[in-house]
Amino acid sequence: MVAILGLATAVPPYALDQGDVIERALRIYAPVVERFPNLADVFVNAGIERRYSVRPIEWFDAPHDWRDRNDAYLDGASALFEVAARDALDRAKLTARDVDVVVTVSSTGVATPSLEARLAGRLGFRSDVMRVPVFGLGCAGGVSGLSVGARLARAAPGEVVLVVVVELCTLAFRADRSDKADVISSALFGDGAAAVVLRAGDDAEDRATLRVGRTAEHIWPDTLDIMGWSIDPAGFGVVLSRSLPRFVEQKLAAPARKFASTIVGNGRYIFHPGGAKVLDAVQAALGLSNDAVADEREVLRRYGNMSAPTVLFVLERALRRGLDGPAVMAALGPGFTASFAALDAAGAGHA
Known part of the structure; x- marks a missing residue:
């Protein structure tokens, strides 16, 4: 067994109330909703009252190209990564210098250098820390990322593995696209991050x-x-x-x-x-x-x-x-x- 020594979550500062999202989305998607009126029910029946975004709701009123969106991703994902990582390490009673491996899971933007490299100096990772950025897992990334981290920890007992999972789904909102999938996704997705600190070995077992x-x-x-x-x-x-x-x-x-x-x-x-x-x-x-x-x-x-x-x-x-x-x-x-x-x-x- 691999011990989870710390777990933390984080959301960005801008709250998106579902009522406000409905008002804007139905205005943007009016033509498709006119063809498929039942799509309006998706917002009401989604089971969601509030979500969070790295950008205020007004940001989505203007058109944004790939560069705008990815710049917003780099800024927002870096901020959430830092908060979640610090909190998880604090709960594990460890510091960034104790971390031997960082697994970064994210599929909603492109960062090269990857997020953990951009934050290495600010957080205080050692120069010999092992970096494992993972892209493309989508909604499965939380469990798959934890699994990757656990396997790495199990392979090197005593080493500290930090897994950070961050996704900014709101940045994929597209006013220029209006098929059913876009309407449904605008009713569901928000932004957030989580971090987990893992370690294998007898000492970790005793603490966990x-x-x-x-x-x-x-x-x-x-x-x-x-x-x-x-x-x-x-x-x-x-x-x-x-x-x-x-x-x-x-x-x-x-x-x-x-x-x-x-x-x-x-x-x-x-x-x-x-x-x-x-x-x-x-x-x-x-x-x-x-x-x-x-x-x-x-x-x-x-x-x-x-x-x-x-x-x-x-x-x-x-x-x-x-x-x-x-x-x-x-x-x-x-x-x-x-x-x-x-x-x-x-x-x-x-x-």
Whole structure:
């Protein structure tokens, strides 16, 4: 088992109330909503009251090209990375100089040098720190990033691995595109970051109340069109198939139950809340009660779908509410892929 010594989350300063988003979005998307009036219900039924953005809502009224969007990404992602990393290290009672490996997970912008290199001096990473930037995992990135970090920690007992997951989904809003996927994404996505400090070895085991065990992924063939990005001169364009909830309901159970069968005890799930309909599909696929996804729905309500970091917000909330014992952390993302990690929160609910 790999110990989680610190976990922290962060959101940017600008709150987007869903009512304000509805007003602006329906004005922008008026032609497509006139053709498909039921799309207006997406905002009301999304289960979201508020999201957060690295830019104020007025910023989205003007056109922005790829450079504008990526400059906003570099600025906003760097700020969130720093806050989440510092808080996670503080909770682990460590400093940036203690970090041996940094895993940076982000798919909503392009940074070369990558984010951890841009912040190395400000945070105080050592000059020999190992950098592992990861791109392209989308909503699965929180679980997959944690899995990568845990495997690196397990391979080098005693070393400190910092995993930082940051996504700025709002910057992909495109007023110049108006298909159904764009309308749906404008109703769901927000910005956020999370960081986790990991270490393996006897000393870490003694300190930890939360641990990561086995990890796994499952990729379905011929599913590249379910979720992802298209790219053009104005930036990223969302690819989001309307078949996603049905696909989840029909296909998730087999790999999820196979992985869960390897966990000792009757553990609960910690899911990435991709949206209200996706959570409904998860419940149907696995026969879960409403209480079993209460933390997921509350995070969705308060923050929207922040892509990769969202599942770590759910884990943080579950810990605060007394999570104890085994759990399966799970998320779905482009590929199309399911990512799983076994957690042992023995004693965490009482820490």
